[in-house]
Amino acid sequence: MKQKMIKTGLASALALVAGMGAAQTQSDLVIGMQLEPPHLDPTSAAAGAIDQVTYSNIFEGLTRFGPDGSVNAGLAESWDISDDGLVYTFHLHDGVSFHDGSALDAGDVKFSLDRARGEDSTNAQKGLFAGIEAVEVVDPLTVKITLAQPDGNFLFNLAWGDAVIVATESIEDIKTNPVGTGAFEFSDWVQGDRIEITRNEDYWGTPAKLESATFKFISDPTAAFAAMMAEDIDAFSGFPAPENLPQFDADPRFKVLVGSTEGETILSTNNAQPPFDNAKVREAMAHAIDRQAIIDGAMFGYGTPIGTHFAPHHPDYVDLTDQSAYDPDLARSLLSEAGYGDGFSTTLKLPPPSYARRGGEIIAAQLREVGIETEITNLEWPQWLEQVFRGKDFGLTVISHTEPLDIGIYANPDYYFQYDNPEFQELMDDLQVESDPQARSEMLKKAQRIIAGDYVNGFLFQLPALGVAKTGVQGLWKNSPTQAIDLTGVSWAE
Structure with a gap:
């Protein structure tokens, strides 16, 4: 086991086009969110702001939610289910590494699930794992999970942010220095202001298109509106001032995303x-x-x-x-x-x-x-x-x-x-x-x-899921099947 008002006139129009052209070459993104997470361990707190930053970006689970709410393969490329529905055998992707360079293996899965369901577990959704009777390492890329009774929601449960895979070597500092297997690595946290992540150049799956991203904390709705209108931020997930959405909708610099949560x-x-x-x-x-x-x-x-x-x-x-x-x-x-x-x-x-x-x-x-x-x-x-x-x-x-x-x-x-x-x-x-x-x-x-x-x-x-973004930003989730600001498929329009 290892470890940011359109004015009339030609000049303004040209400036707008130029600005949009600049956005096309951007490789970073600043996204606003209202709440700052208390820490960055999704497996030990109920704060949804943790998952907003870390889900898929930094940490991954055996399965994961898609933007439509479907349950898809994650770190497990496939799985077998016994006829009686009690035994799930997961086959891990080969060549997966944590951000510290250590290899992901079945031992990390066992450690993560045993930790989540243990007597001293502080996992906010500990009940998700209550039905697990045993977790066994079959070989480095195979893990067998035995349930006490069949659970039709088991693959669904494993897609929650509370079920991500972590490693023993980095668990001590996980709240302030999260080390996962995701498409982005944790870079910096300026408390009260922002969290920065950078692209994981050694990511095992489809690499992120953004080179870096910044989660900017803006709790006040008036400040959130001002920051977007000034184009100081590129998008705002969970926009806290719905009364301002018609203004963004009428402004060609922006698009409004209205979905469900x-x-x-x-x-x-x-x-x-x-x-x-x-x-x-x-x-x-x-x-x-x-x-x-x-x-x-x-x-x-x-x-x-x-x-x-x-x-x-x-x-x-x-x-x-x-x-x-x-x-x-x-x-x-x-x-x-x-x-x-x-x-x-x-x-x-x-x-x-x-x-x-x-x-x-x-x-x-x-x-x-x-x-x-x-x-x-x-x-x-x-x-x-x-x-x-x-x-x-x-x-x-x-x-x-x-x-x-x-x-x-x-x-x-x-x-x-x-x-x-x-x-x-x-x-x-x-x-x-x-x-x-x-x-x-x-x-x-x-x-x-x-x-x-x-x-x-x-x-x-x-x-509702209410979001605002610059028109050039693409790939943001419209709906929120889980609390996540998944940036793994986000890019600027070319």
């Missing part, structure tokens, strides 16, 4: 904290929320209302929005039935994204109309992770869960919103071993109805 945006509720341990209170709160007003006010019309934790573009989605339709009178009645006729007070802790901060203010006003007072606290990302996600010290929060097909998180009573329903847990266990597509579809529909009926969280909207 896997991000269910929810008013996440601490189910173990009174009064939210009372389902009737949660139901009242759901009817106090006007989803469309939130979408219009926080997202300027971008976003699809949801009534459960499931992506509307998925073929098994069930539209349950009517079950929690906006009805403040009903909300007040339900609160009275639950013993809170005079209302109550709680906390609303908001992370940095604009959908959360803007949406949180609107939600607070809506809840106030039915007697629920919220104390808003704006948290930076590390604070949110510490207080809310890990510490479970919150009443309400607004967050978008961007992991693909992640309804299974509701089967974990220790997850931060602390929902504990044995029926749901059993259903997820059954889903894991079910291979029949029709049966799986019915189970997923039932799962959606259970959590909607329990009003576990306030289900708000599916987060």
Whole structure:
């Protein structure tokens, strides 16, 4: 095992053409993103900003998501599955090296998966690996994984950023100096400003077209707009100021990318904290929320209302929005039935994204109309992770869960919103071993109805993928099947 306003006039037009011509020869890219990652180890934190920087660019897994959400080969060029669905034998690409020059082998795969599923694992998605019974090295390029029971999602699970392959020799410094096998190498991190990556000249697969790329952190929506209009950056993934998109769309220097994400945006509720341990209170709160007003006010019309934790573009989605339709009178009645006729007070802790901060203010006003007072606290990302996600010290929060097909998180009573329903847990266990597509579809529909009926969280909207780029930039993902700013296929138009 080894280790950046078009003016009228000919002069302006010529300047524009000249500028575009210059862009054609560019080999670097500056891309904006709103959140700075807390560190760069995708296998030990829930922060999606980590995957935005590292997924495919720096780290790779045995399988990987394509821009259409398909699961494709990654470090494994092929695999065999036993007839009983319990044994997966992966055949690794030959000649793969980590950025430090050491060779990738089956031992690295075993180390990575054993680390992810170990007792002391800090992997945010440890449950993805719970079904693994054993990982065995067959030879340097072959690894055998035995499951305790069949899992129809296993190849899908291995495509998550939490399942990338790392090496023992570089694991100690992975948070600040990530060493992977991807098409780019980590170069520099100026905290509070940017992360730089450079092309991996020894990449085993199709080499990146860009020589280098810079992820520029711009948290303020107004600053993001100014930076794009000034052409200080070349693109912005997850553009935080949707109200400005029509201006970019009307400007020939730019193109607007509007797609879908896997991000269910929810008013996440601490189910173990009174009064939210009372389902009737949660139901009242759901009817106090006007989803469309939130979408219009926080997202300027971008976003699809949801009534459960499931992506509307998925073929098994069930539209349950009517079950929690906006009805403040009903909300007040339900609160009275639950013993809170005079209302109550709680906390609303908001992370940095604009959908959360803007949406949180609107939600607070809506809840106030039915007697629920919220104390808003704006948290930076590390604070949110510490207080809310890990510490479970919150009443309400607004967050978008961007992991693909992640309804299974509701089967974990220790997850931060602390929902504990044995029926749901059993259903997820059954889903894991079910291979029949029709049966799986019915189970997923039932799962959606259970959590909607329990009003576990306030289900708000599916987060859209909103991006802006200079017209010469090509190859950026329009949709976001996982949290990634995959630059491996990005280039400037020739």
